[in-house]
Amino acid sequence: MRTVIVTGGAGFIGSAIVRKLVLETVYAVVNVDKLTYAGNLESLAEIDGSPKYHFERADICDDEAMRRILSAYGPTAVVHLAAESHVDRSIDGPAEFIGTNVVGTFTLLQEVRRYWMRLEGAARREFRFLHVSTDEVFGSLGDTGAFTESTAYAPNSPYAASKAGSDHLVRAWHHTFGLPAIVTNCSNNYGPFQFPEKLIPLMIQRGLSGRSLPVYGRGENVRDWLFVDDHAGALIRALERGEPGQTYAVGGRSERKNIAVVRTICGLLDELAPNREIGSHESLVEFVTDRPGHDLRYAIDCSKIERELGWCAAETFETGLRKTVQWYLDNQSWCERVQSGAYRGERLGHGVTA
Numbered sequence: 001m002r003t004v005i006v007t008g009g010a011g012f013i014g015s016a017i018v019r020k021l022v023l024e025t026v027y028a029v030v031n032v033d034k035l036t037y038a039g040n041l042e043s044l045a046e047i048d049g050s051p052k053y054h055f056e057r058a059d060i061c062d063d064e065a066m067r068r069i070l071s072a073y074g075p076t077a078v079v080h081l082a083a084e085s086h087v088d089r090s091i092d093g094p095a096e097f098i099g100t101n102v103v104g105t106f107t108l109l110q111e112v113r114r115y116w117m118r119l120e121g122a123a124r125r126e127f128r129f130l131h132v133s134t135d136e137v138f139g140s141l142g143d144t145g146a147f148t149e150s151t152a153y154a155p156n157s158p159y160a161a162s163k164a165g166s167d168h169l170v171r172a173w174h175h176t177f178g179l180p181a182i183v184t185n186c187s188n189n190y191g192p193f194q195f196p197e198k199l200i201p202l203m204i205q206r207g208l209s210g211r212s213l214p215v216y217g218r219g220e221n222v223r224d225w226l227f228v229d230d231h232a233g234a235l236i237r238a239l240e241r242g243e244p245g246q247t248y249a250v251g252g253r254s255e256r257k258n259i260a261v262v263r264t265i266c267g268l269l270d271e272l273a274p275n276r277e278i279g280s281h282e283s284l285v286e287f288v289t290d291r292p293g294h295d296l297r298y299a300i301d302c303s304k305i306e307r308e309l310g311w312c313a314a315e316t317f318e319t320g321l322r323k324t325v326q327w328y329l330d331n332q333s334w335c336e337r338v339q340s341g342a343y344r345g346e347r348l349g350h351g352v353t354a
Contacts, residue, residue, distance in 0.1 A: 001052070003028045004239070005075045007060055007108065008082030010039035012194045013132065017079065017232040019047055025236065028052045030073045032066075033082065034059040040338045043193040060104040066111040077128040077239055078112055080105065083163065086197060087136070090159035091292060101162035102169070105131075109173045116179060129181040130239050131170040135224070135249070136160040137185065140295035147185070148301045149247045156293045180244035184235060187251040187300045191228035191320065192327040196335055199258065200321070203265045204328045205335060207281045208273060213266070217290035219259025222297040226252035227320035230313040237311040248309065251300025254317035259285075264318075268325045 004021060008014040009031030021027045023046075033039045035057060047053045054073070058065040060082045070078075082104065084090065084097045109129075116127050138147045139154030153168075155161040167183055174181040190200045203213050234250045242248060256264075266281035278284070306312050315323070328335065 001028045002026065002076045003030060003073050004077045004079060005030045005032055005069065005073065006079045006081065007032045008039070008080075009033050009055075010035055010041055010043060011081060011085075012038065012043075012191075013189055013228055013231060014039075014081040015043035015193055016191070016228045017081070017235050018044060018053070020229070020232045020236065022047045022050050022052050028054070030054045030056060030069065030075065032056045032058050032060070032069060036084075038085075038195045038197075040193075040195075042334060042337065060108045061099065063107050063111055066108055067114070070111060070115040076123070076126060077130065078108075079130045079132065079235065079239065080108060081132045082108075083166075085134075085159065087157045087159045088197075088291060090157055090162070094158035094162075097158050097162040098165075101159075102165045105166040105169050109169060109179070113173060113177055113179050127180055128239055128242075128244065129170070129179055130235065130242070131167065131181060131183045132235060133163050133167050133183055133185045134160070135185050135187050135251070135298050135300055136295070137164040137167060138298075141297040141299055143297070146251075146299040146301035147249060149185075149249050149304055156295055174245050182238055182242040182244060183247040184238055185247065185249050185300075186231055186234075187224035187226045187298060189226050189228045189231055191324050192331070193334075194228070196339060199261065200265065200324060201328060201335075203262050204269070204325055207266065207269045207278075207284060208329075208332075210275065210278045211284070212286040213262055213281075213284045214286050214288045215259055215262055216288060216294060218287055219257060219262065220296070221258045221294060222255055222299070223258065223261075224251045224298055224300050225254040225256060225261070225317050225320070226250065226313065227315040227323075230315055230320075233314075234305060234309075234311045237309045238305070241309045248305040249300050249302050250305055250311075251302040252313045252315070252317065252320075253300075253302065254313075255297075255299050256317060261321075264321060265325065268322060272325060273329055
């Protein structure tokens with residue numbers, strides 16, 4: 001059986017690809033995660049008893065642990081998702097982002113290269129290292145245009161800069177050492193099992209409890225939204241069909257202003273979870289001071305992965321968001337368990353605690 005190691009497999013996107021690999025493919029999966037605040041094994045409960053699934057609690061910055069895991073499981077591929085990934089947290093504490101995203105990726109690359117160099121024949125030719133990154137490394141767009149695989153890097157936040165650094169390391173390890181690496185850069189993900197600090201689950205949770213819905217600035221920032229299960233499918237397609245040395249931009253072709261996203265969530269809450277005391281959930285919207293360095297617009301041109309690898313998103317924003325809101329309504333106990341006392345649903349990065 002072919003084995004894939006997934007770093008960060010207890011996180012939001014990581015757990016989605018782990019579930020998909022175990023439930024829908026022939027691969028065995030080793031989930032390597034150090035279980036920070038955003039990593040939770042409850043997201044993987046449905047596959048916990050599968051003989052195709054294994055969990056290793058470890059930090060990608062720990063070279064000895066990475067060496068042991070690679071040697072013990074003999075993977076045919078590594079999918080690297082372990083990362084600090086929240087822009088607001090990177091403003092409050094950038095050191096952790098440099099440590100995990102840059103130093104951790106370097107450490108992992110070194111150990112994967114060491115392992116790969118010892119492989120022979122078909123095992124060495126077929127091995128893949130898939131590095132999962134973000135469109136935020138490209139900076140901000142104007143009113144028109146979209147990011148492509150050839151867009152110049154221009155990161156504007158500590159998070160984006162740390163991910164840009166990790167992308168460059170992966171590229172260098174491919175071109176200098178021959179490591180068969182592939183990079184993907186995705187747009188904003190949403191869907192079930194997302195930790196309630198990101199925009200969509202945060203608005204759902206605050207709306208349900210009747211608290212204010214803090215929107216940065218006037219909500220004019222534009223993002224391209226990608227349903228997480230669609231992203232997981234794109235990653236598997238890149239793993240199986242992608243060309244080493246290539247980059248693939250992955251998007252949902254669903255650009256929306258943040259205020260439009262929040263208003264759509266409010267409409268769904270009005271429909272699916274009406275509350276007489278609250279009335280219209282849109283009345284809870286509160287515009288707050290913008291965060292520092294807030295990029296105006298992101299958009300992805302995903303025509304390369306559609307054309308060359310035959311992938312396309314299955315969900316529209318409307319169908320995906322309805323599924324997401326309904327999932328959070330049906331899984332409030334999960335939300336309560338994953339939130340520790342250190343996080344109470346505030347907007348981080350600017351001290352908004354309404």
